[in-house]
Every structure is written in C-alpha cells, then in structure tokens.
Amino acid sequence: MNKWWVGSVMLVASMVVDAQPLPAALDDFDARMERVRAQFEVPGIAVAIVKDGKVVLERGYGVREAGRPEPVQADTLFAIASNTKAFTAASLSILADEGKLDLDDRVIDHLPWFRMSDPYVTGEMRLRDLLAHRSGLSLGAGDLLFWPTTDYSTDEVVKRLAKVPLKGGFRDRYAYDNILYAVAQKVIEQVSGQSYADFLQRRIFDPVGMRQTRFNADHLQAGDNAATGHAKYDFRELRTVAPLTWSNNSGAGGIYSSVHDMARWMNVQLAGGVLADGTPLFSGKRQREMWSLITPIEIPEPAVPELAPARPGFAGYGEGWSLSDYRGHKLVWHTGGWPGMVSRLTLLPEQKLGVVVLTNQEVGAAFNAVTLQVLDAYLDAPATDWTAAYAAAVAKAQSKADESWDRHVAARDARSRPSLPLAGYAGSYRDPWYGEVVVRKQGRALQLRFARTRQLAGSLEHWQHDTFIVRWDDRSLNADAFVNFALTPDGKVREMRMEPVSPLTDFSFDFQDLVLTPVADAKQD
DSSP: OOOGGTTOOOOSOOOOOSSSSSOOOGTTHHHHHHHHHHHHHHHHEEEEEEETTTTEEEEEBBBSSTSSSSSSOOOOOOEEEGGGGHHHHHHHHHOOOOOOOOTBBBHHHOOOOOOSSSSSHHHHHHHTTTTTTSSOTTTTGGGTTTTSSOSSHHHHHHGGGGGGGSSSOOOSSSSSSSSSHHHHHHHHHHHSSHHHHHIIIIIIIIHTTOOOOOOSSSGGGGTOBBBOOEEETTEEEEOOOOOOTTOOOOSOOOOOOOOOHHHHHHHHTTTTOOTSSSOOOSSSHHHHHHHHOOEEOOOOOOOSSSGGGGOSSSSOOOOOOOOOEEEEEEEEEEEEEEEEEEEEEEGGGGGGGEEEEEHHHHHOOHHHHHHHHHHHHHHTTTOHHHHHHHHHHHHHHHHHHHHHHHHHHHHHHOOOOOSOOGGOEEEEEEEEETEEEHHHHHHTTTEEETOOOOHHHHEEEEETTTEEEEESSSSSSSSOOOEEEETTTTTTTTEEEEEEEOOOOOTTTOOGGOEEEGGGGGGOO
C-alpha cells in the first residue's frame, strides 16, 4: 500500500439535506468510497447527489494531493474536462432563445472564414453539427493542435481545420471530436460580442450561483481549494502532473469546478433550465433538443461479463450530452478526461436525480463504479459489486495492452539496422494541419520535437529497420509512439508516420493522422 493511503482524510461537507436522506442501500457509502479509492489508487474523490431539487449529499474523500494532508472537500476544484461541452451547448441555446442564432444556421453564416477539408461539408455544416460528433472527422482528429498545450491561438486551431482530413461521411456515423467545439466557441464569441470566459461567467456561472467555478487553469486564483492531478507514469508509478490549459479550445474542455457548484448545475438541468429564483437560464424547448438523440452510437459488448447489467439498450449523442438508458431509465450524462483528472456527471430526468463524481487520477473505472452504485440505490436495483466489475475491466484492458506489446516484440527484427546513418533522418518535417515536427541528431542519438507543443519532445530509440520509438521526456504522457520513415528509391526520406505504441494511450494523441514530409518537399502553410 502506498504511504499516502495511510491515515487518509475523509471530510463530510456541510451541505447535506436531512429532508432527503440517502437510500438505505447507501448506508455504507463512505466505506464504499474508501474501497473505490483503494482499488483504483485515487488520492481524492468528490461526490454530489441531488434529488427532487434538493442537494442530498456533497462530500469529499481522500486528499487533494498524494503525500499532503489537505483533504478533498465539497468545494475542492477539479478540472471537469469534457463536461465543459454541456456549458458550450447551453451557451448556444441561450443565444438561440434570444433570437441571435438558430442551431440550424450554417456555420459560415456566422464565421464566413470557416473551412473544412471538403467544400460540401464546409457549406452544409450547421451549428448543431458542431455539437454532435458526426462531421466525418475521425476519433480525436486535430486534438494535437491543443493537446498537450500548444501555442496556437483559437483562431489558428479553427483555421487549421481546413487541412484536417475527413475519414468518414458527413453525418454518417459517430466519432468523438473536440476541435469542432473550438468552432462553437468562436460562434458564441462572434454572436455575443464577448469572450467565452466572460460569457460563461456572466450568463451561466453567476446566474446559477457557481461562485467557485473557474474558466480554466489559468483563471485559478491564489487560495483556491484546487486538487492536483495524478497519473501513473509509464502506466506504473503514480505521481502528480502539471495542470493543462486549453486556452485555445475552451469550448471543448477546461472548466474547473467543485461538486458543490456542479450540484447547482445539475439542479438547473433537472428543472428544465429554470434557475433557483424561477427565471429561465434557457428554454425547455432548447433543453429538450439538447437532450434529444442526434447521432446514434453503436453499442459494444461489455468489456467483461461483470459489466453486462450496465449495457444500455440504446446509446447516442445530443447537443453536448451523451444519451443512453440504464435498467430501463433514460440517462443524460457525460464524462471528462484530463491529464491527472477524470469525471462523470449523470442525470436521470424521470427521477429528478443527478450524481457527479470528480477525481484526481486518470482512471474512469472509479467514477463509473461510484455512479452506478448511486443509481442502483435510487432505482432499488439488485446489488452489484461495481467496484469489482470495473476492476476486472481495468485488468482486462491492461492484459490486452500487454498482449499488444508482446506481439510487437515477437514481430521485431532486433538485429536489423537503420537503412540510413542517423543524420539521414534528421531534418524538419511538416504535416498539413499540425505544422512542423523536427528531428535532430544529438551526439549518437536522434531527438524528436513538435515545434508548437513543448511537452512533445523526446528521444528516438531504434526499433527495427526504419522504425523507431519516440520516448517522450515527460513520462506522465503515456503516449510513446512508433515513428516510421518511408524512403524513396534513392534512399531519401519521403515521409514520416507515427502511431501510439500502447492501446491505452489517450485518443487525443492522434499521431496516426499525421502525414509528415520533409520541409523541402512540403507545401508551405
């Protein structure tokens, strides 16, 4: 057991409503939470439950940072990551209620300079399409423009969409993206005449009463009760990670909030967009549309048999919200993944029930186990050990990753040598949408660096033939990648391609979408 588990602190928040006690099935909730933390090695978790417009529970468990005594509390701030998308959808809805836009407007009606790589898609892309993950972009396409943090501006990110390839049909199928939420952010700013930070603060945070919530990590203030993120370096050693800021795609992720504030947000959602004082934040019509399925999602088989009871009967995506069912009841929910922090917010509209789980470790199994325990208790469902079920899923995922590595090792010709002297691979390479990646010979080794992404710098280790593995200097990334050089008949590098080594690598490291050619042969940006 790691030392930071010893004497861990559990703090019960002050805002627990006696008129709405926890169901009897959750009498041991505190013990269950400590079991979840121990099973998945999560330093700190915060949970809020709302029911029938009341806050039933707001509690923090564990610590804000491993090895330090400060406890997680109901007002501890966490990065909520892609749970930000619901705020972006709500922002567009507010503007739609005011008649300043319509979700069926073309994007180019508001941003005439907007371009996708296909002219037809450019002309037909509607504001609603920006929110629904059906553009034809592949999973996470373009994320390297802002993940990890880059020095591109939001305008530059959106303009580079013109070069990001479409790998599916327009409105053909679901493929989760982040980059189109940057476009939605630009629309909000264009139509409102405000920065997105100001719009959120004045039009959502302040009216809802989310006084602790911050726009992103750059807006954290001295004295803020903020959690520190943790990741398993090289998928093994749990350590702290530096905060990430998406200042160039704030519409997709970046908000820092607490379960205390998110409980207020959930109650507004469950009240059909009506604030505590009875005034509407957005109309019931707009909420119904946000919660209506736009893009169907294929339902996979459960990762392990233990997760079969959680398999939905339908799944899809609306406007900034995931939609599915659980034990016959409609769910409106979303998750968020961030370096060192992951989260889940779940609503059962028919039951006026909401639960939010914020954590400071990169393991979604923890927030899923907690969420389903709460849902089962309120639905009077059969007892299921969700902690054990998700532990089995985590173990299986790790086993599959190990098998994948073993296959790579078995296929490797370890005696092979590079076709060229190392200096022959050195140079500047350019991808049409990302930009420049530099390979340099330093001493007897090669170094690779993404020109606009400080964290993406590392050493190239020869793997076989003209393939190397880049080992990133920042070991918290867990994103080492194969780097393959294709040669011309004359022994010159024609292009460089990349792909993640491990299937556990976050999909936002979309290395496989890069086509890097030597600068001398590439078209200038």
